[in-house]
Every structure is written in C-alpha cells, then in structure tokens.
Amino acid sequence: MTTKAHPLLSWSPEAVVFDCDGTLMDTERHWQDARSQVFRQFGLRPLPGFAERAKGVHYTDCGRLMAEESDKPHLAGELTESLLTHFMELVADDPVTMPGAAEFVRRLSGRLPLAVASNCPLEVVEMSLERAGLLHHFRHVVVPDEPSTGAAPGSATVRPKPWPDVYARAAWLCGADPDSTLAVEDSLTGIESARRAGLRVLGVGPRPGEEDASRADLWVTTLHSPVLLAWVRAHVPQQGGSAEG
Numbered sequence: 001m002t003t004k005a006h007p008l009l010s011w012s013p014e015a016v017v018f019d020c021d022g023t024l025m026d027t028e029r030h031w032q033d034a035r036s037q038v039f040r041q042f043g044l045r046p047l048p049g050f051a052e053r054a055k056g057v058h059y060t061d062c063g064r065l066m067a068e069e070s071d072k073p074h075l076a077g078e079l080t081e082s083l084l085t086h087f088m089e090l091v092a093d094d095p096v097t098m099p100g101a102a103e104f105v106r107r108l109s110g111r112l113p114l115a116v117a118s119n120c121p122l123e124v125v126e127m128s129l130e131r132a133g134l135l136h137h138f139r140h141v142v143v144p145d146e147p148s149t150g151a152a153p154g155s156a157t158v159r160p161k162p163w164p165d166v167y168a169r170a171a172w173l174c175g176a177d178p179d180s181t182l183a184v185e186d187s188l189t190g191i192e193s194a195r196r197a198g199l200r201v202l203g204v205g206p207r208p209g210e211e212d213a214s215r216a217d218l219w220v221t222t223l224h225s226p227v228l229l230a231w232v233r234a235h236v237p238q239q240g241g242s243a244e245g
Contacts, residue, residue, distance in 0.1 A: 008200060008218040009227065012235045013182040015174035016108055017167055017194075018138075020118040021056070022186040023204060024105070025128045026096040027087075027120075028055065034086035035066065038079055044070040056187030058119040058144060058160035059084055088124060095131040098186075098204075100224025105137050107232045111239060113174035115140040117166035117183070117193075140173040142166045162189045164197035171199060184223070191215045 022028040032051060039046055047069050054062050063080025067073050108114060114137055118125045122143045129135035144160040158165045171181040178198030185191045186205040194201045195215065203216030204223055213219045220228065 006218050008182075008202065009231045010235065011200070012237065013112065013200070014176035014180040015113040015115065015171060016182045016184065017115045017117050017170040017174070017199065018105070018184045019186060019190045020116050020120060020125050020128065022098065023184055023190075024098060024101045024116070024134065025091075025132065026098050027091050027128060028186075030087055030090040030094070031059075031062075033090055034083055035062070037086045038066065038082045041082060042070075042072075042075065042079065044072065046070075056119065056161060056189030059087070059121070061160065084121065084124075088127075091124065091128055092131075095128050097132050097134070099222045100228075102132065102134060104223040104228060104232075105134055107229060108236060109137040111232070111236045113140075113176065114138050115142060115170040115174050117142045117161075117170045117190075119144060119160045119166070119190075121146070140170055142170040142173065161187075161193035162196070164193055167194045167197035167199055171197065185216070188212055188215065 018024050020027070021031065031054070035046070035054060044066070050069060054065060057065070060080050063083050064076045066079045066083070067076035105114065116125060116129070116138050118141070120143060122141060125141050125143060126135060129138070142158065144166060145158045158169055160166070167183055168178060171178045174181065179200070181199045183194035183199040183201045185194055185201055185203060188208070191201050191203060192215070201216040203213060203219040205221065207213050207219050207221060
C-alpha cells in the first residue's frame with residue numbers, strides 16, 4: 001500500500017463496525033483447527049480448497065458444507081454441533097488479538113460509536129473480546145439469529161454474512177447511516193456483507209488478488225499501520241471536540 005492520500009483516509013465516519021474472527025481476534029486458526037478435529041472425529045477428509053471456502057461463513061453453514069462435501073448430508077447437525085464445541089474449547093484456552101487490533105480499537109474508542117458484526121455465536125464473540133480486554137469498547141455486538149430460536153418478537157431476522165443484516169443492524173444501533181459507517185473486515189464474505197449493507201470497507205490481512213482486493217475501499221495488511229493511526233488523529237474527532245493536528 002502506498003502512503004499517498006486515499007479518499008477513505010480523508011473521510012470522517014460516524015461509526016466503525018468491526019468483524020471479529022480474523023480482524024479483531026486471531027480465531028480463524030481456531031476455526032481451522034476445530035474443522036480439522038471434526039473431520040478426524042468423524043473419519044472424513046476435506047476436499048482441496050475447503051479451508052478457503054469455509055472462511056468467514058456462519059458455523060451452521062460450515063457444518064452443512066462439511067457434510068455436503070463429504071457426501072454425508074445426514075451428518076450436518078452433528079458436524080455443526082461438534083464444530084462449535086471444539087471451537088469454543090480452543091478459543092477459551094487461547095484468546096489472541098490480531099496485530100494492531102487492540103491499539104486501533106483503543107485509539108477509536110471514545111471518539112465515535114464502535115460495534116462488532118460477526119457470524120459467530122454471541123457468547124463466543126463476547127467471551128473472546130472480554131478475555132482480550134476489548135469488549136467494553138463496543139456499544140453493540142450483532143450476530144445472526146440462531147436457527148433454533150429465530151428473531152426476537154417484533155424484530156426482523158438477522159441473517160449471517162454474506163447477507164447485509166449484521167452490518168445494517170450494527171450501523172442502525174450506532175445511530176449512523178450505512179454510508180457514513182466504516183466496516184473493518186478480513187474476509188471476502190464479510191466484505192460482501194458490508195458492501196451490500198451500504199458501508200464503506202477497510203480490508204485487512206494478506207492482500208488477495210486485485211479483483212478481490214478492489215471490493216474493499218482500501219486494503220491494509222495490518223491494523224498496526226502508521227497510516228491508519230495518523231488517519232484517526234486527523235479525521236476522527238474526539239467526542240465533543242475537533243480532530244487532532
């Protein structure tokens with residue numbers, strides 16, 4: 001990434017919504033390990049490229065994908081339950097933040113509303129962020145409705161990414177218009193969700209091919225970026241004050 005001015009870095013959002021897995025928390029490796037454990041547990045073998053197809057999808061969809069690609073559709077429920085159990089055990093033992101994530105969140109905290117939009121179960125997201133000391137920075141955590149419970153009475157169903165629901169709901173809860181809200185995402189599934197909700201998107205992580213990277217407004221390899229920290233100082237004002245510098 002070059003350091004010359006980018007349109008996104010001259011913009012002041014009204015809210016920022018973060019993905020969790022792979023963006024705030026280094027939990028994608030836990031999902032990978034959990035999937036491997038489930039495959040071994042059931043005596044199955046993943047097809048080539050499965051890890052990339054599974055990245056960022058809701059765990060129930062992942063369990064269904066594991067069953068379908070193993071030609072064992074009748075095992076979808078058992079695979080899904082086992083996947084979540086193994087993942088929760090792994091993340092409870094080893095909660096690790098992504099490089100630069102904690103500092104970036106703390107720099108933004110108190111300047112504008114922050115939220116999390118994740119495909120993970122609520123208890124997993126809150127547990128991970130609490131153990132990392134980050135949960136109190138976020139006003140809202142939005143996750144899809146559980147298939148067994150559905151939406152709360154009087155509210156619309158919140159579907160998992162790549163549907164736009166989690167990002168649209170998070171922006172609304174923050175009191176911001178979608179086009180005035182920044183999404184921070186590491187997966188193409190999440191980027192699609194945020195774009196469909198009308199948010200601007202900061203992609204983070206290993207840069208994909210140019211076509212995929214162009215789905216985000218801007219792509220950085222890590223949140224520990226001097227360009228991002230300078231952007232916070234210059235374009236994200238303190239609440240009740242003006243931007244620094």
